[in-house]
Amino acid sequence: MRLASPSPLTRHILVLGLALGAFTAQAAAPRSDVPGAKDHPVLQRFSGSLLVGYAQQDWEQRQFPDAKGAAKDDNRFANPITVEGKVTRLFYLAPLGKSPLEVFRNYQQALQAAGFKTTWSCETEAQGCARAYFALDGYERAKGMRWAEGDLPGIDAEHKGSSWNLEMSLSFEQGRMLVGTLSSGGRSLQLLLYTSVADNAHTGRTATYIEIIEPRSMPIGQVTVDAKALSQGLQAEGRIALYGLLFDTGKTELKPESQAQLDQMVAVLRTPPTLKVLIVGHTDNVGTIDANLALSQGRAQAVLAALVQKGIAASRLQARGIASFAPLASNASEEGRGRNRRVEMVLQ
Incomplete structure (x- = not known):
């Protein structure tokens, strides 16, 4: 029997359920990058961050929002565009005490200085950031990613000894998104960046998800005509x-x-x-x-x-x-x- 794919809201509930299941388990935060992972050559990480989630595919297709951003009446991108090419997905944890705003502004300024052309961005719920969070669909984006060891421990007195799952621990709390293009080596790369509180305020961490698509043709010569x-x-x-x-x-x-x-x-x-x-x-x-x-x-x-x-x-x-x-x-x-x-x- 074929089961229907879960909706974005259902997926979010499933992720929350997994997080609650891990709530009582004590675990240490990640201490190092995912083995074999590295920053993308066009964009270095926020200082002191750990690269805790990583995936790269030589050729795949992804969906990004266009200039209309998130739909006004639904948790989806208003007019998603499909981009094909080499896909790099990166998930960072910033150092303790660094706010989502500080992390976002640093990435934003660095990209603008490099000639980044913004297609769409949001910084508030009124601008569609909460809907963009659901449209981002962490359930799908996390597929195939490798993760560092560790979880997200609570840091305040009330939640000492508690922890939450690390994997795709974005949230709509203080969420901000930036989407656009960046020229590099004669090519126009597509880039999506989303920062937010890492799961919830009790972790004291900021999470950043970045997706970079390098347009290229699908590798050919892999099928022989008989x-x-x-x-x-x-x-x-x-x-x-x-x-x-x-x-x-x-x-x-x-x-x-x-x-x-x-x-x-x-x-x-x-x-x-x-x-x-x-x-x-x-x-x-x-x-x-x-x-x-x-x-x-x-x-x-x-x-x-x-x-x-x-x-x-x-x-x-x-x-x-x-x-x-x-x-x-x-x-x-x-x-x-x-x-x-x-x-x-x-x-x-």
Whole structure:
């Protein structure tokens, strides 16, 4: 039986339930970062903080609010935008005594000094920060994160000996959110930052959650087109794009990981043995036309040579490079450029 996904409010109640379950257990606060975790290169931590939650994925998609921020009548983002790329998620605990406002202002000023462009921000409940807290959905954002050892002990006399769970211990108390873009290395990174009291006022701590998305194309070459699909594609369309033929940037030498795709191409060319094809190299629009013509031609010739080495007669093959003259997608995005960098088999 498939269960329905819990609502943001239900998830928050579940998190509170877990926290209450741990309320009577004495535990020490974290004393060190998550092993193997590190600050993102574009943004260093608030001084003295510990990086207690960490996750990084080479390619994933996340949802950020746009300029409308949180919806006025619901605990969600008014118009969420989907961003794809390399995702880094970081969860920090500031030193005891540091307020959410102090932490937030320091991050805000550092980002602005680096050229950060704000898409949306909030600092009060009237501006939508409480709704943004629920829209942030800690239940989902915490998936796959690694956590430091420790909990959030109570620090006041009344709650000495009590503690609360560390994991995703954000709250809507003194919550503030900042969302926008930051240029780095010629790319525009998407960044979301949320600071608040860590779970409740009894912990005396400030929690900061940061999510940074580096737009990039999904890693390609991880799926090989088999001989049957190759044959069907050639018969139906007269051509087929092969992303399992891999090259280093700006190079014409086939990488070893290309062998599986080459073997499937050979299987197609052996049945029937009279089949003739063009091997056509394509590039994105980065660089000059002349350089890309040479690069695409060199890659096509490298594939032809590899097929000949595997026993296919050279008379059945022709190599052509056409640079960026036949794109499959817009070159305005990294994802589009990734689709355009390819080698195709084309029926003669």
